[in-house]
Amino acid sequence: MINFWDIRKSQSEASMNSSPNPGESEELFAIDIQSTGKLFATGGQMGIVRIYDLVTGNFLTDCRAHSSAVMAIKFSPDGKQIVSTGMDGLVAIWNVFM
Numbered sequence: 001m002i003n004f005w006d007i008r009k010s011q012s013e014a015s016m017n018s019s020p021n022p023g024e025s026e027e028l029f030a031i032d033i034q035s036t037g038k039l040f041a042t043g044g045q046m047g048i049v050r051i052y053d054l055v056t057g058n059f060l061t062d063c064r065a066h067s068s069a070v071m072a073i074k075f076s077p078d079g080k081q082i083v084s085t086g087m088d089g090l091v092a093i094w095n096v097f098m
C-alpha cells in the first residue's frame with residue numbers, strides 16, 4: 001500500500017495499491033518523486049521499477065531489467081532519467097519520455 005500524507009494532518013490524504021495489477025501486492029523498498037512534481041517511481045521485491053502520475057495516481061509504465069529486488073531509485077535532477085539499483089548488483093538507467 002502507498003499512502004500519501006500531508007505532514008500537517010493526522011490522516012493520510014490518499015492511498016493506492018503497491019501494484020497496478022489486480023490481486024498483486026508488492027513490498028516496496030524505494031520511492032522517488034520527479035523534481036517537476038509530475039511523476040513518482042517505485043521499486044521493490046519484484047524487481048520492477050514502476051512509474052506513476054503523481055497528481056492522479058495513475059500507473060503509467062514499468063521498467064524490467066532487475067532479476068531481484070530493487071533497493072534504491074532516484075530521478076536525475078532534470079527528471080529525464082531514473083537510476084535504479086538492485087540486490088542483483090545491477091545499476092540501471094532509464095530514460096523518461098513523459
